[in-house]
Amino acid sequence: MAPIPTTIQHFTHKHSLILHHDTINPKYLCEGCMTYGFGTRYHCHACTSNLHEDCAKCPRILWSFMHPHHPLRLVERDHQSGDRACNICRELIEGLSYRCEPCGFDVHPICTLLPETLNHILHQPHPLRLLSSIEQGITCVICRGACNAFSWRYRCALCNFDIHIRCVPIQCQNKTTHRGISTYFPPSILPQQHYFVGYPNPNNFPGPSNMNHYNNNIVPQLYQQNHGQAQTHYGVNYGGRINQVMFHLVKTIATGVISNLVFGVIDVSTIF
Structure with missing residues (x-):
């Protein structure tokens, strides 16, 4: 290296x-x-x-599984062309991004580091793959929040098993059945402590960063749903509130995959 x-x-x-x-x-x-x-x-x-x-270290041209049909070009934000959102995390593009001009596909450089597949304790038969989906009525097995159409999440398409990107690192509950078998279940209560060291509680944010789908040209006020609670709105500024956790979230998931970690078994929020 x-x-x-x-x-x-x-x-x-x-x-x-x-x-x-x-x-x-x-x-x-x-x-x-x-x-x-x-x-x-x-x-x-x-x-x-x-x-x-x-x-x-970003290459000027990137081939990615997120958009396999065309190369992505590293571009600076063109303020003349209006606002655009990252297709993966749905946050505004405020600076450098990778873009496919013919398809209108945009992604933050940091979001391109999300691994294509990972393993989760709640779905041991198959690995989960980072995908978008147009299916309606899908919910995240961890937080039970909606996975809106076109949102990106880790899923098993074969089994219709979906987890929001931001819910992947959350530790699941380990219980012993009446037959003495150790089994993992989704957490009954989402963690209230700091989600990542130095970053605020995710419940203070307006929902998973990839929960809602917006058009590429979006207005300055974004509306998202907070795990089925009252709707919240906020003014967009540089780095947005959700993007304050996105960096550590991406790093945690990417490092966990490199380390052959099975997510959900332990609390990884303070490890990586």
Whole structure:
């Protein structure tokens, strides 16, 4: 594996960027893709700009299972063409993104790091695959919230088994049946503690980041459903509230898959 460069020159920034880890102020806004990050980043000491390590290494052309028919091109946001949303997490595109122009497909660079498949303890016969679906009336087996049409989630299409992306790391309950068999069940109560270290409780957010489907051209006020509770709205700003957890969520799932982890067995929110 090639060593990580400590100093880079990126096309989005006029100054050199230095690999930096800030333990005092670990959270930052990546000024490449305009979503939040945590921990190590490339930092400009001249103007305090920050860039995700992954955004710094993004290839200009990407082939991805998320959009297998055409290559995705790394583009900067064109403010003349109106607002667009990431097809995967449904957050606004505010900076760098991968785009297929003919299909109108957009994805944050950080979201392209989500693994194609993973294993979950609640569905041991088959791996779950990151897919979108037009099926109606589907619910997440973890939070019981709706999986709206076209939303991306981890699913087994053969068994109609679906889990929201953000619900994958949640620990399931282990119970022993009357026959003495250890079995896992969805949690009876969703965790109230911090979902990830340094990030707020997910129940304070307006629902899973991939719960609702929006058109590519969306208005500045997004409406989402909070696990069947009252509807909430919020003004969109750089990095959006949900994108404050998306970075760590992606890193947790990706690292878990690399580590051959079966999700749902343990609480992985503080491990990776």
